[in-house]
Amino acid sequence: MSPLWTFLPLGLAVVSAGTPWRFRGLSLSVGLAGLAWVALGGMGWASGWGAPYLYLLLLGALTLGLAPYLPAYLALHPREAHLYALLIPLFLASMAGVALTSPGFGFLFLWEGMALLGYFLIALEGPNALAGARAFFLASRLSGAGLYLAFLGHAHLGADWVWAGLLLGFGVKAALFPFHTWLPQAHPVAISPVSALLSGAMTKLGLLGLYQSQHWFGPPPPWVGWVLLLLGLSGAVYALVRGLGEEDLKGALAYSSVENLGLMLSALGAYFLKPIPLLLGAFFLHQVAHALFKGLLFLGAGTLAERRISHLGGLFRKAPELGALALWGMVAGAGLPPGPVFLAEWQLYQGLLQGPFLVPLAAGALALVGALALYFYVRLFGLAFLGLPRGEVEVYRSQGMHLGLGVLAGLLLLLALAPGLVLEPLGVRTYPNWVLLTLLGVLAGAFYRGLLRRPMRVYGTWDCGFHPLTPRMQPNGLGFAEPALRLFPFLRLQVGERPHLEEPLAEVYPGMGHLYARLAALVQTLQSGSLHLYLLLQLLTLVVVLGVVLL
Amino acid sequence: MTAALALLLAPLFSGSVKWLKARLTQRQGLSPLMEYRNLAKLWRKVWIRPHTTTPVFLLGPILALLGTVGALVLLPVLPGPAFKGDFLLALYLLGLGRFFQMLAALDAGSSFGAQGSYREGVVTVLAEPGTLMAIAGAILLGDGFSLSGLPELGVENSLVLLLALASLALALLAEGARMPVDDPTTHLELTMVHEAQVLDHSGPLLALYELAGSLKMLFYAGLMALLLPGFKPLVFLGVVVAWVLALAYLETYGVKLRYLRLPDFLSYNTLFGVLALLGAVWRF
Numbered sequence: 001m002s003p004l005w006t007f008l009p010l011g012l013a014v015v016s017a018g019t020p021w022r023f024r025g026l027s028l029s030v031g032l033a034g035l036a037w038v039a040l041g042g043m044g045w046a047s048g049w050g051a052p053y054l055y056l057l058l059l060g061a062l063t064l065g066l067a068p069y070l071p072a073y074l075a076l077h078p079r080e081a082h083l084y085a086l087l088i089p090l091f092l093a094s095m096a097g098v099a100l101t102s103p104g105f106g107f108l109f110l111w112e113g114m115a116l117l118g119y120f121l122i123a124l125e126g127p128n129a130l131a132g133a134r135a136f137f138l139a140s141r142l143s144g145a146g147l148y149l150a151f152l153g154h155a156h157l158g159a160d161w162v163w164a165g166l167l168l169g170f171g172v173k174a175a176l177f178p179f180h181t182w183l184p185q186a187h188p189v190a191i192s193p194v195s196a197l198l199s200g201a202m203t204k205l206g207l208l209g210l211y212q213s214q215h216w217f218g219p220p221p222p223w224v225g226w227v228l229l230l231l232g233l234s235g236a237v238y239a240l241v242r243g244l245g246e247e248d249l250k251g252a253l254a255y256s257s258v259e260n261l262g263l264m265l266s267a268l269g270a271y272f273l274k275p276i277p278l279l280l281g282a283f284f285l286h287q288v289a290h291a292l293f294k295g296l297l298f299l300g301a302g303t304l305a306e307r308r309i310s311h312l313g314g315l316f317r318k319a320p321e322l323g324a325l326a327l328w329g330m331v332a333g334a335g336l337p338p339g340p341v342f343l344a345e346w347q348l349y350q351g352l353l354q355g356p357f358l359v360p361l362a363a364g365a366l367a368l369v370g371a372l373a374l375y376f377y378v379r380l381f382g383l384a385f386l387g388l389p390r391g392e393v394e395v396y397r398s399q400g401m402h403l404g405l406g407v408l409a410g411l412l413l414l415l416a417l418a419p420g421l422v423l424e425p426l427g428v429r430t431y432p433n434w435v436l437l438t439l440l441g442v443l444a445g446a447f448y449r450g451l452l453r454r455p456m457r458v459y460g461t462w463d464c465g466f467h468p469l470t471p472r473m474q475p476n477g478l479g480f481a482e483p484a485l486r487l488f489p490f491l492r493l494q495v496g497e498r499p500h501l502e503e504p505l506a507e508v509y510p511g512m513g514h515l516y517a518r519l520a521a522l523v524q525t526l527q528s529g530s531l532h533l534y535l536l537l538q539l540l541t542l543v544v545v546l547g548v549v550l551l
Numbered sequence: 552m553t554a555a556l557a558l559l560l561a562p563l564f565s566g567s568v569k570w571l572k573a574r575l576t577q578r579q580g581l582s583p584l585m586e587y588r589n590l591a592k593l594w595r596k597v598w599i600r601p602h603t604t605t606p607v608f609l610l611g612p613i614l615a616l617l618g619t620v621g622a623l624v625l626l627p628v629l630p631g632p633a634f635k636g637d638f639l640l641a642l643y644l645l646g647l648g649r650f651f652q653m654l655a656a657l658d659a660g661s662s663f664g665a666q667g668s669y670r671e672g673v674v675t676v677l678a679e680p681g682t683l684m685a686i687a688g689a690i691l692l693g694d695g696f697s698l699s700g701l702p703e704l705g706v707e708n709s710l711v712l713l714l715a716l717a718s719l720a721l722a723l724l725a726e727g728a729r730m731p732v733d734d735p736t737t738h739l740e741l742t743m744v745h746e747a748q749v750l751d752h753s754g755p756l757l758a759l760y761e762l763a764g765s766l767k768m769l770f771y772a773g774l775m776a777l778l779l780p781g782f783k784p785l786v787f788l789g790v791v792v793a794w795v796l797a798l799a800y801l802e803t804y805g806v807k808l809r810y811l812r813l814p815d816f817l818s819y820n821t822l823f824g825v826l827a828l829l830g831a832v833w834r835f
Contacts, residue, residue: 316607349636361832363683364683364684365680371646374672375669377650378653378672379672382654386660387603431635431636440617443617448613451613451756454755456754457597457598458599458600458602461661463661474657474660474662480669483670484669484673484676487814
């Protein structure tokens with residue numbers, strides 16, 4: 001049975017984009033496609049048809065959450081809504097297509113098409129998104145260049161060159177360390193559903209590609225594993241530290257994506273060094289969990305009119321249902337126990353500790369990542385949702401949006417209760433997480449009710465007997481992170497009237513753009529328009545060709 | 552089992568430290584058993600809910616306690632559940648408690664709570680990697696990849712285990728909010744870390760926090776007891792007594808480090824952790 005039938009609803013979505021009931025049609029058909037992918041992907045993964053089906057499952061789950069959310073969200077953007085309604089189904093289809101095709105020209109065509117659609121989706125946001133869209137575009141050029149090197153050259157070049165190309169091609173998509181800067185530039189500027197898709201699903205295609213490459217092009221040389229492990233972990237630490245100083249809520253979430261992708265890359269790298277099933281379990285479980293919780297958080301951020309952390313605050317009391325969903329997403333995202341991300345990290349730790357040579361030391365880096373992630377998510381949730389409100393923030397509420405968030409949160413809970421859905425085909429087992437989750441839930445609930453029954457008085461927060469507390473007395477986004485940022489000297493932090501955090505790696509993509517322009521200018525000198533020069537060039541070419549042929 | 556024992560011991564532990572500190576400064580001091588009555592009194596009291604707060608304010612103390620108890624359940628001083636990789640779950644359950652404690656501190660909307668919260672975050676970032684590497688080093692030398700298979704201090708593994716013990720001792724001071732890192736008796740905003748977070752919690756909420764605080768220290772003491780040879784429950788009691796003496800001495804004659812000097816202090820924790828793990832990998 002060809003999996004192509006699952007693309008049919010998306011065709012309907014594209015057709016319905018031009019009709020008056022486009023939103024309802026979009027929701028329905030995208031939801032159908034999501035259901036079909038979840039069903040097909042679940043069946044395929046359970047019966048061992050390979051990693052692409054897990055990817056299909058992941059994409060389908062994310063799409064299920066997106067389907068009820070999209071119409072309500074797009075109604076807030078009436079001007080570009082029809083374009084989004086046209087592009088998003090195409091983007092979904094291209095991602096699923098990339099996952100299912102085998103390497104070759106079809107793959108490259110879909111890969112570039114996906115990159116182009118992603119670029120359009122980001123650039124649609126208007127002039128503010130220009131820098132981000134440009135960075136995304138350059139990153140996809142770089143990624144494409146790597147893939148051409150690997151795909152076209154694998155018959156002629158050695159494994160080292162092919163894998164260098166694959167690392168560049170798929171690694172840039174998966175935000176490998178020094179090339180990750182496109183991600184925090186591009187993802188926050190796109191609209192929230194697109195950010196959720198880019199961060200939750202598209203980046204995973206790089207990981208999937210790297211994993212599948214060992215079946216396509218043969219096993220990687222050992223240096224590939226080391227590069228993935230080292231760059232993955234350095235990227236995770238770097239992204240968390242930089243993200244701690246990020247003021248934009250979605251920007252911070254994008255840095256957290258770089259962290260999570262770094263952990264997945266290091267899991268894959270360690271697996272290349274020593275194939276332990278636990279590492280593969282960490283690699284795949286983390287992908288699904290990350291897609292779900294990051295989708296939940298990005299879509300949740302989309303319901304807020306204000307995204308600067310230092311201007312939020314007290315949202316939990318204003319929108320308790322959103323607060324509860326975000327809290328669950330952030331507990332999961334911080335890698336804390338009952339959540340599925342912890343299960344993945346738990347396997348990664350064990351896999352690393354059993355690794356060869358000095359690999360066990362990477363567990364220390366992983367512990368640092370865990371502690372930083374804790375700090376990072378306390379900052380995000382605590383400053384945005386708790387405390388006194390720092391300003392008037394509009395929260396868009398609609399049933400569809402809440403339904404979408406609820407679906408993703410529910411799927412995340414399902415994954416925490418039954419991680420075997422992902423892990424069973426790999427033959428990996430975890431401790432019984434559902435026992436822990438149930439016990440914690442029941443006991444916490446009992447304590448909570450018990451405490452509410454105890455005599456209580458509602459009163460103001462203690463203010464030392466001076467003037468009453470004002471919201472400005474709470475630390476702002478940079479103030480909360482400052483003590484931790486001082487520990488890491490690779491970031492330059494300026495405090496004072498205009499606090500500012502510099503991004504030392506910000507120049508990677510603009511620099512590449514300049515280089516590309518210089519190269520183009522050099523080539524342009526050949527096109528002088530002078531007939532004499534062209535004739536000379538022709539003669540030279542003839543001489544060279546004859547020389548090569550005759551000698 | 553271990554958790555039940557620790558729950559019984561925890562008030563006595565913190566009570567004795569307070570009593571001994573009082574005696575060392577020539578004061579009478581309250582009875583070491585006072586802490587039990589104190590907890591019972593706190594549980595009965597009316598508690599104050601700041602008007603800015605959300606359910607997270609209550610979840611803070613609840614999950615701080617549940618997380619610590621959960622970690623203690625996995626600690627095989629007395630027999631309990633054990634499985635591959637349980638040490639990671641135990642450490643991360645402590646992390647869960649810390650996460651909610653930090654959030655609850657932010658919930659009151661005052662600058663104190665927030666200060667305590669980010670300082671706790673910095674201490675965690677500094678202390679966590681070394682602690683984990685120390686335990687991982689000991690686990691690698693043992694069998695079964697679990698806390699129940701930890702090796703005991705002997706001649707052939709002395710280097711790794713001594714380094715791990717040293718690292719855990721420093722972690723106990725940092726995570727238990729004790730002297731060179733935090734001054735548990737102060738209410739001065741310049742110095743407090745743990746106190747600042749619990750400042751707005753009163754009555755039964757404070758009781759849960761106090762219990763969780765002493766239980767956390769017993770967890771680290773229990774980990775150290777697992778690495779020492781002998782009948783585990785007795786060794787555990789011995790380690791606890793040793794810690795009561797050490798803490799009282801340290802907090803009477805020592806000073807709190809300046810906040811900016813913390814990285815220097817905790818770098819030893821990381822260093823010992825790295826060396827312990829290296830030693831375990833290369834089988835020194």
